[in-house]
Amino acid sequence: MMRRTLAVIVLAALALAATPPSIVDSQPQTHATPPPAQAPATPGAVASPLPNPGPSPSAAAQSETGTFLVAPPSKPVDLDTLKSFSGQLLDVRGGYVYFTTGDAFKISATARIVDYDTGEATTVTPDVKMFAKATLNPQSKEIVVLAITRRRLAADTEYDAIKKFAAPTSPEQPAPELAGQIRLTGRPVAVTFYVQVPPTTPLTDSVYITTDASGWLANAYRMDRVDALHYRLTRSFASGTKFAYKYTRGNWNSVEVAKTGLQPDARQFFVHEADAFRKDDVVYGWTDQLPNQPNAGPQAVPTPFNPLGTSGFPPGTGGEPQPNKTLAPNGLPPGCSVPGCAPTKRP
Amino acid sequence: MRIFRCLFACALALGTFSPFRADAAPPRSLDIKAQHVNYYSNRFILTADGNVRIRLPDGTMIRGETFTMDLKLNRYLIAGGVTIVKGKLEDRGAALAGYPDYDRHYFIPSTPTPDRWTFVGGDWAKPIKGGIQPGDAFYFPDLTAERPFIKSTAAKVLPKTLVSFTNASIYAFGAYLPLYKYAIVFSGNPNYQQNGFAGADADFAVPFLASEHSVTAVHARYDSQDHLFFSYDQHFVWGPDYVVLSENPATNIQKQWNLIGYDRLSPDVDARLFQQVSTLGHGWGLTEPSESGGETNFVSNVYSPHLQLAFNFNYLQTNASYLGGRIYLQEQIHPSQATLSVTSLDHVILAKDHRALVTIKYRGGYGYQHEAYQCGLGANCDANPNVEATSGLYDALILNTPVTTLTYNYLGVTAYTSSIPISTEKQIFFNATFDKQRQSYSMPYHTDTTTTNMSLSKLFGQRLALLATYSIQNTGNFFGAQQDIQYPPGAIIGAEPYTPLTFKDYVTYRGFSTTQTLAGSAVITPNPYFNLNLRLSSTDSFPESIPGYGAAPIQLSADLRVRLAKQVQMDLTRAYYFNWYTNTYSPAFGITFSQ
Numbered sequence: 032m033m034r035r036t037l038a039v040i041v042l043a044a045l046a047l048a049a050t051p052p053s054i055v056d057s058q059p060q061t062h063a064t065p066p067p068a069q070a071p072a073t074p075g076a077v078a079s080p081l082p083n084p085g086p087s088p089s090a091a092a093q094s095e096t097g098t099f100l101v102a103p104p105s106k107p108v109d110l111d112t113l114k115s116f117s118g119q120l121l122d123v124r125g126g127y128v129y130f131t132t133g134d135a136f137k138i139s140a141t142a143r144i145v146d147y148d149t150g151e152a153t154t155v156t157p158d159v160k161m162f163a164k165a166t167l168n169p170q171s172k173e174i175v176v177l178a179i180t181r182r183r184l185a186a187d188t189e190y191d192a193i194k195k196f197a198a199p200t201s202p203e204q205p206a207p208e209l210a211g212q213i214r215l216t217g218r219p220v221a222v223t224f225y226v227q228v229p230p231t232t233p234l235t236d237s238v239y240i241t242t243d244a245s246g247w248l249a250n251a252y253r254m255d256r257v258d259a260l261h262y263r264l265t266r267s268f269a270s271g272t273k274f275a276y277k278y279t280r281g282n283w284n285s286v287e288v289a290k291t292g293l294q295p296d297a298r299q300f301f302v303h304e305a306d307a308f309r310k311d312d313v314v315y316g317w318t319d320q321l322p323n324q325p326n327a328g329p330q331a332v333p334t335p336f337n338p339l340g341t342s343g344f345p346p347g348t349g350g351e352p353q354p355n356k357t358l359a360p361n362g363l364p365p366g367c368s369v370p371g372c373a374p375t376k377r378p
Numbered sequence: 379m380r381i382f383r384c385l386f387a388c389a390l391a392l393g394t395f396s397p398f399r400a401d402a403a404p405p406r407s408l409d410i411k412a413q414h415v416n417y418y419s420n421r422f423i424l425t426a427d428g429n430v431r432i433r434l435p436d437g438t439m440i441r442g443e444t445f446t447m448d449l450k451l452n453r454y455l456i457a458g459g460v461t462i463v464k465g466k467l468e469d470r471g472a473a474l475a476g477y478p479d480y481d482r483h484y485f486i487p488s489t490p491t492p493d494r495w496t497f498v499g500g501d502w503a504k505p506i507k508g509g510i511q512p513g514d515a516f517y518f519p520d521l522t523a524e525r526p527f528i529k530s531t532a533a534k535v536l537p538k539t540l541v542s543f544t545n546a547s548i549y550a551f552g553a554y555l556p557l558y559k560y561a562i563v564f565s566g567n568p569n570y571q572q573n574g575f576a577g578a579d580a581d582f583a584v585p586f587l588a589s590e591h592s593v594t595a596v597h598a599r600y601d602s603q604d605h606l607f608f609s610y611d612q613h614f615v616w617g618p619d620y621v622v623l624s625e626n627p628a629t630n631i632q633k634q635w636n637l638i639g640y641d642r643l644s645p646d647v648d649a650r651l652f653q654q655v656s657t658l659g660h661g662w663g664l665t666e667p668s669e670s671g672g673e674t675n676f677v678s679n680v681y682s683p684h685l686q687l688a689f690n691f692n693y694l695q696t697n698a699s700y701l702g703g704r705i706y707l708q709e710q711i712h713p714s715q716a717t718l719s720v721t722s723l724d725h726v727i728l729a730k731d732h733r734a735l736v737t738i739k740y741r742g743g744y745g746y747q748h749e750a751y752q753c754g755l756g757a758n759c760d761a762n763p764n765v766e767a768t769s770g771l772y773d774a775l776i777l778n779t780p781v782t783t784l785t786y787n788y789l790g791v792t793a794y795t796s797s798i799p800i801s802t803e804k805q806i807f808f809n810a811t812f813d814k815q816r817q818s819y820s821m822p823y824h825t826d827t828t829t830t831n832m833s834l835s836k837l838f839g840q841r842l843a844l845l846a847t848y849s850i851q852n853t854g855n856f857f858g859a860q861q862d863i864q865y866p867p868g869a870i871i872g873a874e875p876y877t878p879l880t881f882k883d884y885v886t887y888r889g890f891s892t893t894q895t896l897a898g899s900a901v902i903t904p905n906p907y908f909n910l911n912l913r914l915s916s917t918d919s920f921p922e923s924i925p926g927y928g929a930a931p932i933q934l935s936a937d938l939r940v941r942l943a944k945q946v947q948m949d950l951t952r953a954y955y956f957n958w959y960t961n962t963y964s965p966a967f968g969i970t971f972s973q
Contacts, residue, residue, distance in 0.1 A: 283572075
């Protein structure tokens, strides 16, 4: 048995030495128990399968050539049973390695810390946010090799396959605040906003979506006109994305109003886990079209002698005079004594 | 005995559920200090690394090696040798995840052995051991391709509202610009962003002070008249209510001082006050102005079960002004205007298969105007000396009689169809809108406005939409027997000083105008990063419009929006006028960059 194990180890070591580390990225491991023959392809993953290594002249020589196998096993381990997985570290302390799954795995007192890319022993201390490929001995449930890197490693193992090797915790207690929640993966979800606008929306106007994610920029997302009453917009969002939004016609003077005629609270949207989603909304009115908007100020009455009236001049042409309606008696904006000073604009 | 049973049952129930009962409100702020505090604006993520210290409002101090917070999802994570200290309590662990929305902290203690604990309501003394935790509570976001917008060493987070940074450097114009203080408002409440400024071509805001209910900012702004100038605004926000104060430009002698206040008095009643004072001083500090003017506007909306009621009051204050280099007015004159209006909800008058086909909406109102007419530009003051001679420049010459105050009322109706499918398979839809309003004044004068729109639309999947529209608007100014006096034959009316052109059709204009527009538009959206709107319109109006007043007879307009980078998009607009009064293109390209 001992001879057989040693032979396997030597073979694995030779294969490791002959395999460039770069293969790791192109061949992500997808199962938890790689056969020994594939081990060299994942130098970060296959480390010493030995729980209690001791010095060995031959192994030490191999280590100098870039292989991290340094010691023969004091107890035989079936390589087929080794488990390895990749993940991001939360912490390493007190004899445990903590991963971002929230699980802690006991690390062997003789475990090797190696560089993920070179497979060589490293003096770098495993730290929070680092990525690591851990190889553990299922019998002892201890990590025997931890290959660390600052590069992002993709998950390569089903969580359930390694969860059982984590350090035991207290008996599970229910969490009512999490009841009914669906796991969100952050996958891209095509979301179509489809809005019905009031019939008074000018046919030449564009409708926009403004969101808190865009700093409430009034014209952040321009929608496409579908017909006289509808606009649409399709964008891809990661599931789990949450934002608030409103509809505008390009500025905050023409933002939507509620059925009540009052300013509504911002609409809330949450991107659920789905392939695609359609959100239907109705805009009941625009602030600049409310009957009591400040637009209806002095000079509103259209007569030939008041061509600067906000009703437009000449009547019926739809033309708007260029200067702002709020003019001082001198025909200039309040505070202006010379032509050309800044027009007063209502914010 | 029964009482004891009840008490025992109650105690048992309390004991069972007490771990889940919040004993305190979730943290209302997090004070963060670290060697590096970074903010990633693309992702709304705040990170801190190196000797991270976080203080909660209840005095709890949390230490760790790294911190990350998703400001939008409102959750944070501290990891790497975490220590929680409150009074004599001290817990050590690998990571702590905070979920203020749940009022929970999920903890992975390291001593005495690894476990999973849940703290409720900030009660660090009573962990729920073994409590189920969110699956991704301890995951770090992938920020590999992101560049921090802000680098700092300290930040204060007000969850769901804002972050204020100390010793901040912000990434702008390709480099990190050092600013002592900077705040990021990410609230879902848009009232923090209410604008108190007049428009400018460019605006760079530096919000440097912020709290739960206030944001103070200076703005570097640019426009073609004032060029580079600085402005200041102060925001106060309490949920739906807000106040905005602004001074713009703060560095020019001519300033605008604005106040906007909004109060949601109840779910169905609101009120908004706008006060603007414009001053012309001697310097750009706080000096006594040489002249000033102001405007007050108050609006209120009330919703009753079937009606919207709205009130509007507008009031101008003028102190002194100049015209042609001499003082023209010394007395106080206060034009004012008020309107009370009523608007109905939608009423379906024709339906098929429970689907609305035709809907109508009514409106009506009453208002008054006092000293509303101005002897402003183009108001023919020189040509009508009686106006100036009677009771001031604010009177109008209507029916040869100066009018100081008049009242009016109006009644209108809008009827519209829903999108009626002409061919569902071919995605062709028809829409029509009809609007009619009559407005009568306290003199023999009324106006009728009638607008009819019809449109046909066709969709070609998500990438192309076509729309053909026909609109006609008729406006009638009725003066009865005085019609010819008001619109004398042969009258020539110009629009100086904006254009030397005259409205040539006014020679035959008798107060009745009409405008017809036939237009076709295409919306092309091959992908989310490219959007092109093309519109070709033909307008036939009487009286014929002139540049600056009305639409060109034939016009082709294009509006292109392209996303240049992840956070930068460009709008480009221009119109072609087909040599309308020597006008070929719209005056300039319109280019807008936005995030």
